Amino acid sequence: MKKVGVKAVLISGRTLQQGRTSELGKLSEDYLSSVAVCEMDANTMEVLGIHEGDAVRLETLLGDVVVRSKLDQNARPGVVFMPWGPHANTILGSETHGCGMPSYKGVPVILFPAPDTSVRTIDDLLHLSEGGI
Amino acid sequence: MICCIYPREGFSISSKKTVKNVPCVFCGCLCDDIALEVENNRIVKNINGCSLSKSKFLNHLEDRLLGPAVRINGILVEVSLEKAVAHAAEALTSARRPLIYGLSSTENDTHQEAYYLAELLGGVVDNTSSVCHGTSMIGSQESGDPLGSLAEVRHRADLVVYWGSNPQFAHPRHISRYIRQPGEYMQNPKKDRKIWVFDVRSTATSRIADEFFQIEPGTDLEVISVIRALVRGHEMDIDRVGGLAIEDLAKISEAMKSVRYGVFFYGLGLTQSKGQHRNVDAAIRLIQDLNSFTKWVMIPMRGHFNVAGANETSTWQTGYPFAVDYSRGYPRYQPGEYSAVDLIRRRETDVLLNVAADPVAHFPRDALEHLKRIPIINLDPKRNVTSLIAEVNIPTAIAGIECDGAAVRMDGLPLYLRKIVEPPEGIIPDRDVLKLIIARLRMVTKR
Numbered sequence: 001m002k003k004v005g006v007k008a009v010l011i012s013g014r015t016l017q018q019g020r021t022s023e024l025g026k027l028s029e030d031y032l033s034s035v036a037v038c039e040m041d042a043n044t045m046e047v048l049g050i051h052e053g054d055a056v057r058l059e060t061l062l063g064d065v066v067v068r069s070k071l072d073q074n075a076r077p078g079v080v081f082m083p084w085g086p087h088a089n090t091i092l093g094s095e096t097h098g099c100g101m102p103s104y105k106g107v108p109v110i111l112f113p114a115p116d117t118s119v120r121t122i123d124d125l126l127h128l129s130e131g132g133i
Numbered sequence: 134m135i136c137c138i139y140p141r142e143g144f145s146i147s148s149k150k151t152v153k154n155v156p157c158v159f160c161g162c163l164c165d166d167i168a169l170e171v172e173n174n175r176i177v178k179n180i181n182g183c184s185l186s187k188s189k190f191l192n193h194l195e196d197r198l199l200g201p202a203v204r205i206n207g208i209l210v211e212v213s214l215e216k217a218v219a220h221a222a223e224a225l226t227s228a229r230r231p232l233i234y235g236l237s238s239t240e241n242d243t244h245q246e247a248y249y250l251a252e253l254l255g256g257v258v259d260n261t262s263s264v265c266h267g268t269s270m271i272g273s274q275e276s277g278d279p280l281g282s283l284a285e286v287r288h289r290a291d292l293v294v295y296w297g298s299n300p301q302f303a304h305p306r307h308i309s310r311y312i313r314q315p316g317e318y319m320q321n322p323k324k325d326r327k328i329w330v331f332d333v334r335s336t337a338t339s340r341i342a343d344e345f346f347q348i349e350p351g352t353d354l355e356v357i358s359v360i361r362a363l364v365r366g367h368e369m370d371i372d373r374v375g376g377l378a379i380e381d382l383a384k385i386s387e388a389m390k391s392v393r394y395g396v397f398f399y400g401l402g403l404t405q406s407k408g409q410h411r412n413v414d415a416a417i418r419l420i421q422d423l424n425s426f427t428k429w430v431m432i433p434m435r436g437h438f439n440v441a442g443a444n445e446t447s448t449w450q451t452g453y454p455f456a457v458d459y460s461r462g463y464p465r466y467q468p469g470e471y472s473a474v475d476l477i478r479r480r481e482t483d484v485l486l487n488v489a490a491d492p493v494a495h496f497p498r499d500a501l502e503h504l505k506r507i508p509i510i511n512l513d514p515k516r517n518v519t520s521l522i523a524e525v526n527i528p529t530a531i532a533g534i535e536c537d538g539a540a541v542r543m544d545g546l547p548l549y550l551r552k553i554v555e556p557p558e559g560i561i562p563d564r565d566v567l568k569l570i571i572a573r574l575r576m577v578t579k580r
């Protein structure tokens with residue numbers, strides 16, 4: 001497995017696809033494939049040695065999660081994006097610094113290629129998060 | 134217990150109607166020009182709605198929770214509504230620190246019952262704004278609320294700023310309905326009304342904007358503070374801030390001072406980024422400064438269709454917009470103390486009553502760890518991630534589709550929601566389920 005990681009800042013947020021598929025069913029395949037992704041620039045993909053659609057592992061101080069990579073032609077290196085949802089939450093912290101709001105944006109993250117690793121379903125995430133992922 | 138619900142018996146296939154001027158119950162734009170075609174108690178066509186709206190209305194019968202269910206020996210078992218309510222009431226009365234959470238995807242009358250229940254229980258009531266625009270509330274409590282209305286923006290604005298907001302994805306008709314439409318004092322909005330986007334990444338909105346200013350993540354406060362300083366005529370002794378040249382920021386501040394009517398729409402890119410309520414606080418002060426030169430207003434881009442309503446009703450009834458604790462018998466407010474994520478993270482909450490939200494899908498990992506250990510009573514029309522681990526699931530009617538009510542648009546305008554179709558057999562609105570829980574609780578506790 002390639003050991004090279006790429007440092008970035010993770011931003012999580014709304015996407016059209018995530019909003020639309022949540023109405024089809026939060027447990028549907030469509031929803032899963034719309035939230036279990038990480039959008040990044042072409043350079044980052046090149047350094048990681050992956051192509052669009054390949055699995056990528058994101059690691060923060062809180063944990064790690066494997067999702068599909070998605071090319072964002074307009075993105076700059078250093079900032080990656082994940083749609084809101086159970087996968088992004090797996091690696092986000094709940095410290096609110098006294099204002100009630102956890103850090104959903106601007107979280108330091110390291111990306112690694114994750115060949116032969118599959119993206120976990122929401123059911124899996126719920127069970128696995130008990131003992132760490 | 135779960136699947137797509139098919140039309141109820143008693144509706145003939147020929148029962149068709151068109152309902153006009155329906156408010157869309159997806160995002161905070163609450164577009165009230167939706168026309169729906171209904172056949173046999175099912176919405177089959179949505180005219181005027183964006184793709185999010187179409188997805189919500191056309192799939193209203195998909196993936197529903199079919200009936201009340203209670204977890205017995207780890208398995209959800211279908212029970213009568215009465216039994217589910219009794220189970221919920223028992224869990225709530227035996228809790229030491231119950232939390233009522235959600236409320237942003239339902240209507241205002243439900244909120245009223247939720248506050249009453251929180252008071253009866255001596256519990257905490259919080260809405261989903263604590264993880265979206267709660268920091269906007271804190272910011273405006275410190276600095277004021279220079280709010281404008283969307284109609285005024287459409288008629289007057291000649292400069293529209295979106296800061297940390299991507300309406301093309303989150304509020305798809307915001308630009309087409311309010312910004313690109315001509316108004317009383319704006320005949321040619323495509324030419325005379327400019328759109329500027331400030332964001333940390335290129336988005337679908339930044340790509341259609343007249344100007345895009347890409348700032349470095351976590352520098353909103355610095356950038357806004359420098360614009361403020363420049364607006365007030367101060368000299369800067371640095372060359373760049375947040376990735377932008379001071380020279381460019383000077384042009385930005387001059388342009389902001391010289392428009393006729395400016396509007397500052399801000400999203401979670403501002404409220405959730407480093408600085409949080411301080412970012413909003415700085416933005417409010419910038420708008421106040423700009424009002425010494427010309428007219429500026431600011432409007433939060435509220436996400437869920439009635440999250441603004443949750444803040445308003447909470448303020449009317451408890452005195453505070455979110456994170457309200459009744460444990461001493463009177464309402465106390467302290468974000469960071471009584472906000473949902475903090476209570477759950479600190480393992481204080483011992484029962485969660487979730488109304489029309491999905492905290493298991495949207496709360497960070499260690500909050501989720503605790504949610505898995507406590508009883509959750511989940512009121513929602515559809516299967517959601519929370520329903521998977523809930524101890525009690527009570528399906529409810531979809532507000533604005535299967536029951537009426539009121540909701541509040543992102544600019545504070547209350548709108549009356551419509552009942553378009555009948556809810557599935559035996560399914561009642563959130564407000565009525567809460568009333569049943571309250572009645573049961575009063576019966577048990579003799580309060």
Ligand code: SF4
Nearest residue numbers: 157160163164183306
């Ligand atoms: S912009 Fe929002 S309120 Fe308007 S139709 Fe789309 S989802 Fe509904």
